[in-house]
Amino acid sequence: MPLYAELITWTDQGVRAAKDSVKRYETLAGMAQNIGAKIQHVWWTMGQYDAVAILEAPDDAAASRFAIAAASQGNIRTLTMRAYTKDEMSKILASLP
Helix, strand or coil: CCEEEEEEEECHHHHHCHHHHHHHHHHHHHHHHHCCCEEEEEEECCCCCCEEEEEECCCHHHHHHHHHHHHCCCCEEEEEEEECCHHHHHHHHHCCC
């Protein structure tokens, strides 16, 4: 399944409820599972982003559904990027002229 890197920032609402961030992650993990996706990893971070997650989803549409559903809770905003494994990138590069 394709992988997606999610750069996560807390909204003002998310900051006010920061103590619940681990519980919110567990809720989001269940939401991901309901759409056939899986949060492989999550790290809470310092700096520009408050967390980084790796999502495995069947396709771009499922990854988008997850990002929209997660953001609709009002606690986070995400920047989603398709991520490629070494093998996937090797295939891409092999097809270059």
